[in-house]
Amino acid sequence: xxxxxxxxxxxxxxxxxxxxxxxxxxxxxxxxxxxxxxxxxxxxxxxxxxxxxxxxxxxxxxxxxxxxxxxxxxxxxxxxxxxxxxxxxxxxxxxxxxxxxxxxxxxxxxx
Amino acid sequence: xxxxxxxxxxxxxxxxxxxxxxxxxxxxxxxxxxxxxxxxxxxxxxxxxxxxxxxxxxxxxxxxxxxxxxxxxxxxxxxxxxxxxxxxxxxxxxxxxxxxxxxxxxxxxxxxxxxxxxxxxxxxxxxxxxxxxxxxxxxxxxxxxxxxxxxxxxxxxxxxxxxxxxxxxxxxxxxxxxxxxxxxxxxxxxxxxxxxxxxxxxxxxxxxxxxxxxxxxxxxxxxxxxxxxxxxxxxxxxxxxxxxxxxxxxxxxxxxxxxxxxxxxxxxxxxxxxxxxxxxxxxxxxxxxxxxxxxxxxxxxxxxxxxxxxxxxxxxxxxxxxxxxxxxxxxxxxxxxxxxxxxxxxxxxxxxxxxxxxxxxxxxxxxxxxxxxxxxxxxxxxxxxxxxxxxxxxxxxxxxxxxxxxxxxxxxxxxxxxxxxxxxxxxxxxxxxxxxxxxxxxxxxxxxxxxxxxxx
Numbered sequence: 001x002x003x004x005x006x007x008x009x010x011x012x013x014x015x016x017x018x019x020x021x022x023x024x025x026x027x028x029x030x031x032x033x034x035x036x037x038x039x040x041x042x043x044x045x046x047x048x049x050x051x052x053x054x055x056x057x058x059x060x061x062x063x064x065x066x067x068x069x070x071x072x073x074x075x076x077x078x079x080x081x082x083x084x085x086x087x088x089x090x091x092x093x094x095x096x097x098x099x100x101x102x103x104x105x106x107x108x109x110x111x
Numbered sequence: 112x113x114x115x116x117x118x119x120x121x122x123x124x125x126x127x128x129x130x131x132x133x134x135x136x137x138x139x140x141x142x143x144x145x146x147x148x149x150x151x152x153x154x155x156x157x158x159x160x161x162x163x164x165x166x167x168x169x170x171x172x173x174x175x176x177x178x179x180x181x182x183x184x185x186x187x188x189x190x191x192x193x194x195x196x197x198x199x200x201x202x203x204x205x206x207x208x209x210x211x212x213x214x215x216x217x218x219x220x221x222x223x224x225x226x227x228x229x230x231x232x233x234x235x236x237x238x239x240x241x242x243x244x245x246x247x248x249x250x251x252x253x254x255x256x257x258x259x260x261x262x263x264x265x266x267x268x269x270x271x272x273x274x275x276x277x278x279x280x281x282x283x284x285x286x287x288x289x290x291x292x293x294x295x296x297x298x299x300x301x302x303x304x305x306x307x308x309x310x311x312x313x314x315x316x317x318x319x320x321x322x323x324x325x326x327x328x329x330x331x332x333x334x335x336x337x338x339x340x341x342x343x344x345x346x347x348x349x350x351x352x353x354x355x356x357x358x359x360x361x362x363x364x365x366x367x368x369x370x371x372x373x374x375x376x377x378x379x380x381x382x383x384x385x386x387x388x389x390x391x392x393x394x395x396x397x398x399x400x401x402x403x404x405x406x407x408x409x410x411x412x413x414x415x416x417x418x419x420x421x422x423x424x425x426x427x428x429x430x431x432x433x434x435x436x437x438x439x440x441x442x443x444x445x446x447x448x449x450x451x452x453x454x455x456x457x458x459x460x461x462x463x464x465x466x467x468x469x470x471x472x473x474x475x476x477x478x479x480x481x482x483x484x485x486x487x488x489x490x491x492x493x494x495x496x497x498x499x500x501x502x503x504x505x506x507x508x509x510x511x512x513x514x515x516x517x518x519x520x521x522x523x524x525x526x527x528x529x530x531x532x533x534x535x536x537x538x539x540x541x542x543x544x545x546x547x548x549x550x551x552x553x554x555x556x557x558x559x560x561x562x563x564x565x566x567x
Contacts, residue, residue, distance in 0.1 A: 067203040071193060101210055101247050103164030103188020
């Protein structure tokens, strides 16, 4: 038996629920924020921040963040620095470790 | 050499693999000097990120590889570097991978700065000591030259392969088009095979191949009938049982009829007898014409042909000769198809010629099996095929597939001289019967049928 190729099409394994209350936007993110799904998250954030003073990212359901995911967090943090605050909540230990070793724990407000 | 170092540096040094025997202790000034000298003089770049997320150690080679100043890196976090080097997420991904997998990750990644692309070979480790997380370490070497050389070589190799593919394609297509019959046989097979492999790939079922591997297989299809170049066209494309000899037979009969009619005029006494002979020869003529183009010869017709073979024709010189030559009789009484035993052997020998011709060409690497796949397309799983009569596991997957596609195309071809085309349903019924009889691979046949790759 020779080598088995993977399915070429990778499936986006991320789900986002948006809650907007007055000037607070909460994004409940589930799944993996990777190269495939990060652009989707970036687009949602990019198009939803009008008039938002507090952006809350609930990471309870997030299993994995790739460098592309970190970059979106960086972009979101920069945007919110100009218009209010951003908080990241319920980060699991694996991802917390990533935040710490990459210095994102210094940039983000993690609750 | 014994070096005393502490904390992250202990592990960093250990993992670098300098061969030093390490004892944990407080590093004194001299030892630190030695350690820092080694690291700073290494040709590989090294940087260490402490668990506070800041770069705590970095040598000049690392800074050079990242096209920056090493003082500019100390104290920075990955987050800050990500901000600085915007297009290099593959590089940062490697650092994350080491943390996620908690193991060493080695990879060559592109790194872009100032509009330049470099290729860095990076080894990253996530360092843990006594379940305490210590640091993330990266060892970097600039691999740009070897990678660029590899890319250039690959491009050249692709050009050569592209040239070879197009050459084979053009030559085979042109050669086949010289024949009035089934000019698109190989082209159609390539189309079916390409579609089938694409279908397998879409299904995630391309277990027999990797995608890079399909080009040699397609090449073997292009070349499978190359040996037919050496088969005389009058045999290769023999459209009827008598072929070119039909003219001779007709001519012989027409002369005989004329001779009989003339004789009837000059010898009125023998008119009745001559008339009977004329009718006999006319009936024979009709039978020969009918049988000449028939696909399958039943026993009844075969007997009638044998009987008329005893008839005599008359030459213009008045000489009595047999209606058929030996060869003509053998040809017209063939049970199936148009070829005599000898002619069939000659046609079958095309696979030997394919093998001989391809053996003279150099096929290497991924292409090394092309001659074997191509020359084996008339072998059957039960050993009843030719030229070698190999069976079962000795026939590779590629040859089994080629054989099935070859037969399917031959059966359904619309311009074969010696038999009418059959429908796809009928063709698959014939193929299935062959697989039931142990000749063809049942699974490959079912999969090929399911793929619809054979549809026009």
